[in-house]
Amino acid sequence: MPARPVTSFAEPATRSAGGRSAAQRREATIAVLAFEGMSLFHLSVPCLVFGEDRRESGVPPYRLLVCAEQPGLLATSTGFAVQAPHGLARLREAGTVIVPTWPDPLQRPSERLLSALRRAHERGARIVGLCLGAFVLAEAGLLDGRPATTHWHWAGLFAQRFPRVRLAPEVLYVDDGDLLTSAGTAAGIDCCLHLLRTRLGAEVANRVARRLVVAPHRQGGQAQYIEQPVPARPGADRIGQTLEWAARQLAQPLSLDRLAQHALMSRRSFTRHFRASTGTTVTQWLGAQRLALAQRLLETTDLPVERIAADAGFGTPLSLRLRFAEQLRTTPSHYRREFRGARPGPN
Secondary structure: OOOOOEEEOOOOOOOOOOOOOHHHHHHOEEEEEEOOOEOHHHHHHHHHHHHOOOHHHOOOOOEEEEEEOOOEEEEEOOOOEEEEOEOHHHHHHOOEEEEOOOOOOOOOOOHHHHHHHHHHHHOOOEEEEOOOHHHHHHHOOOOOOOEEOOOHHHHHHHHHHOOOOEEOOOEOEEEOOOEEEEOOOHHHHHHHHHHHHHHHOHHHHHHHHHHHOOOOOOOOOOEOOOOOOHHHOOOHHHHHHHHHHHHOOOOOOOOHHHHHHHOOOOHHHHHHHHHHHHOOOHHHHHHHHHHHHHHHHHHHOOOOHHHHHHHOOOOOHHHHHHHHHHHOOOOHHHHHHHHHHHOOOOO
């Protein structure tokens, strides 16, 4: 009988933590949980985003630890075996702990695993539940009273089992500061890139996205599931052209009527096609685009906040501050300081 293929996730020996404080080493360390019967795709998502050495592209490396309740050889759902070299004790070294999925939403994780996640969170670690990994965070009680999301197919079961969680079943991912959750499969990539972006800035996240050949940034509030792909819908080409045009005109007032006029559609027809193509409303889409532009300008330029507010279409610095407070729980000035401080990143 041929040997079962083995994939090893041993920690790279070349990544030295010399010269950094304990807090810096912790922030630069990502722990990813592995377990019997897991999907290799879900495990590979955080490993590809955070575990690849891309220093030749100017991307600071993270220290990646793949941990398991019982370290060693783990069977996966696809016939491969995964060598998980670390136990749960290594979670104490990580500034971020990622649960990439879970094999069965009806299966309660062991109390040992749940306790390890609670302790990591109490120590100040950021806990991330991708796809069905949100069920694990909820079982640990970490999501009680907090917003979260999960795969749309299991959202009903999640809401039934965890009524204290403020479930947002329609979105790609939810960033609630020290707790992040995502929808299924590709949304896990979006969530990990978002996390990379918040720590190291848009340019670093964009470089990684280009290497992965994926969209560099999708807002977490974007819809998980759109009934038909954009090209299959009548008027989709005009919608796409109008979105590209609008993204270049964010400093200008952009009403629904103006966008419909550009697409050569009636207001009613444009609204219907826009929703079918993007999964969101014009107001929500414009708000997300303007916020993303403001973030990018704060990260990459020295423009004053007043100028950024105008260029991104917020009109006044007050409107920009209100949007940052609502969506990012910070101010534009503090956001800029955080990114300037975080830019060197893990070494």
